[in-house]
Amino acid sequence: MNIVSRLVSEQWSRHPFVARLRGYMTLSEGDLESLWRLIEIDMTVEKRRDLVIDGYEYRKLCFIEEGFAARYKLLRNGRRQIVNLLLPGDVIGLPSGFLDKARYTVTALTDVKLQGCSINAYVNLCYRQPRFGLALSWLAMHEAITYAEHAINTGRRTPAERIAHFLLEIHSRLAEVGRASESGFDLPFSQEVMSDVLGLSVPHLNRTLAKLRADGHVELNGHHIKFCDIRALELLGHFQPLNLIPIPPASGHKRFS
Amino acid sequence: MNIVSRLVSEQWSRHPFVARLRGYMTLSEGDLESLWRLIEIDMTVEKRRDLVIDGYEYRKLCFIEEGFAARYKLLRNGRRQIVNLLLPGDVIGLPSGFLDKARYTVTALTDVKLQGCSINAYVNLCYRQPRFGLALSWLAMHEAITYAEHAINTGRRTPAERIAHFLLEIHSRLAEVGRASESGFDLPFSQEVMSDVLGLSVPHLNRTLAKLRADGHVELNGHHIKFCDIRALELLGHFQPLNLIPIPPASGHKRFS
DNA sequence: CGAAATTTTGATCACGTTCAACTTCAGTGG
DNA sequence: CCACTGAAGTTGAACGTGATCAAAATTTCG
Numbered sequence: 417m418n419i420v421s422r423l424v425s426e427q428w429s430r431h432p433f434v435a436r437l438r439g440y441m442t443l444s445e446g447d448l449e450s451l452w453r454l455i456e457i458d459m460t461v462e463k464r465r466d467l468v469i470d471g472y473e474y475r476k477l478c479f480i481e482e483g484f485a486a487r488y489k490l491l492r493n494g495r496r497q498i499v500n501l502l503l504p505g506d507v508i509g510l511p512s513g514f515l516d517k518a519r520y521t522v523t524a525l526t527d528v529k530l531q532g533c534s535i536n537a538y539v540n541l542c543y544r545q546p547r548f549g550l551a552l553s554w555l556a557m558h559e560a561i562t563y564a565e566h567a568i569n570t571g572r573r574t575p576a577e578r579i580a581h582f583l584l585e586i587h588s589r590l591a592e593v594g595r596a597s598e599s600g601f602d603l604p605f606s607q608e609v610m611s612d613v614l615g616l617s618v619p620h621l622n623r624t625l626a627k628l629r630a631d632g633h634v635e636l637n638g639h640h641i642k643f644c645d646i647r648a649l650e651l652l653g654h655f656q657p658l659n660l661i662p663i664p665p666a667s668g669h670k671r672f673s
Numbered sequence: 674m675n676i677v678s679r680l681v682s683e684q685w686s687r688h689p690f691v692a693r694l695r696g697y698m699t700l701s702e703g704d705l706e707s708l709w710r711l712i713e714i715d716m717t718v719e720k721r722r723d724l725v726i727d728g729y730e731y732r733k734l735c736f737i738e739e740g741f742a743a744r745y746k747l748l749r750n751g752r753r754q755i756v757n758l759l760l761p762g763d764v765i766g767l768p769s770g771f772l773d774k775a776r777y778t779v780t781a782l783t784d785v786k787l788q789g790c791s792i793n794a795y796v797n798l799c800y801r802q803p804r805f806g807l808a809l810s811w812l813a814m815h816e817a818i819t820y821a822e823h824a825i826n827t828g829r830r831t832p833a834e835r836i837a838h839f840l841l842e843i844h845s846r847l848a849e850v851g852r853a854s855e856s857g858f859d860l861p862f863s864q865e866v867m868s869d870v871l872g873l874s875v876p877h878l879n880r881t882l883a884k885l886r887a888d889g890h891v892e893l894n895g896h897h898i899k900f901c902d903i904r905a906l907e908l909l910g911h912f913q914p915l916n917l918i919p920i921p922p923a924s925g926h927k928r929f930s
Numbered sequence: 931c932g933a934a935a936t937t938t939t940g941a942t943c944a945c946g947t948t949c950a951a952c953t954t955c956a957g958t959g960g
Numbered sequence: 961c962c963a964c965t966g967a968a969g970t971t972g973a974a975c976g977t978g979a980t981c982a983a984a985a986t987t988t989c990g
Contacts, residue, residue: 940983947975949973955969
């Protein structure tokens with residue numbers, strides 16, 4: 417590895433997506449290099465721009481370095497359900513890249529800096545180095561669990577519980593990639609976004625949020641949120657941290673078929 | 674392959690889980706054999722028994738051959754949200770097997786016949802044959818999309834729309850594994866189960882279901898459901914079939930690192 | 931500074947929950 | 961075979977939550 421690629425790699429090794437992967441597996445210099453070599457996109461998308469559009473083919477994987485985005489479905493009656501917020505370290509094109517056509521639209525909520533590769537390039541890497549195929553499984557599993565919790569949230573929790581759960585989820589996901597403090601974080605989007613995540617109307621969200629503040633659960637200054645008693649919030653929102661096991665290392669004889 | 678294993682394999686090749694996989698990839702005799710060799714569990718679990726229990730470690734993958742199960746979360750306030758119904762061909766232990774402890778409980782809604790293996794055995798196969806790692810990714814992706822649709826359902830659809838979407842989803846999933854006719858299927862569980870999937874109360878579910886019948890959308894005899902006008906239902910429920918792309922085959926040079 | 935977006939508050943109303951009773955049906959034992 | 965039992969389905973009435981619509985207050989941004 418020459419000086420240039422080493423420098424590139426240094427930056428890459430601090431990428432929040434790499435931080436995510438490190439939660440599941442150890443990554444050698446060579447692994448980072450393999451991943452980095454896939455990257456053929458490196459861009460910043462500005463706020464309000466669509467990254468993926470419902471109904472169009474999308475065959476890439478993009479890794480968010482900085483910024484927020486929302487993956488959502490617009491229903492025929494005009495209602496919008498945000499399926500997931502995308503934070504630094506999250507992957508765009510998952511699941512859309514694996515469908516004939518994207519099912520959801522992804523929009524930048526802030527300017528978004530990202531790197532990306534084609535699905536085929538990534539899949540080819542999986543054939544050569546099965547660890548990355550497992551990493552993809554783990555990422556997809558993570559995604560599935562996030563969505564499952566979301567369905568529980570909108571299905572059976574009261575508005576206050578939903579908000580509590582939502583804030584804690586975002587907090588823990590941001591903390592994973594070093595974007596949150598012990599008890600607070602920045603939340604750079606409007607309450608309309610939050611209401612479309614949680615399946616509530618804006619006024620009701622606002623009122624319930626005000627109640628959470630009045631009850632001393634959270635503090636809200638501008639777009640910074642601070643938890644007063646995180647344990648109490650976790651109880652209120654039935655929040656449980658998500659602990660994926662590490663990817664088991666290869667064992668036994670390797671057999672190349 | 675001797676006669677016995679060929680016979681075993683014949684049965685295995687008709688397994689609904691194998692049918693699911695064939696939706697993503699071609700499976701050679703050898704592939705089937707590889708998979709089959711992992712199986713170390715083959716049992717029938719009777720109705721009402723728990724297959725996975727929230728809070729306990731679970732390190733298996735089990736493939737449902739026959740029967741229905743429900744994956745759910747019981748909240749502290751006594752409410753239950755069913756996160757997914759498990760049908761023939763579905764996998765138990767996904768996502769629970771990848772967490773330090775299961776987050777959801779899985780209960781048999783009918784007698785359930787299943788085969789299973791340990792997570793480690795499956796992962797080891799992935800190291801030897803990366804195709805199976807990708808297959809796992811595809812399965813997890815499928816799961817994630819199902820959950821995302823579920824969140825949309827409970828978040829922003831009216832009760833009638835939710836029911837329509839739910840029935841169509843189950844129908845299409847059953848059809849994938851040959852367990853449904855063109856316009857109908859058996860739905861062997863109570864309305865309470867359905868209400869806990871959809872986040873509705875039992876009486877309201879019942880009334881809305883009655884309305885769907887009155888409006889000539891569906892017929893309901895006992896536990897058999899029949900669609901009168903499936904296109905109209907799809908419109909009502911905003912239903913879109915799920916089309917995962919096939920797993921791209923390996924291309925270029927194979928490199929064993 | 932003006933315009934637009936966002937947050938906040940208020941009043942009204944409908945939808946869906948809750949609780950309760952009643953019906954229907956399947957399974958069981960007398 | 962029918963009475964009994966318990967589970968599931970159905971219906972009704974009352975209530976409350978959260979939506980809707982509207983407007984004011986506040987913030988953000990061009």
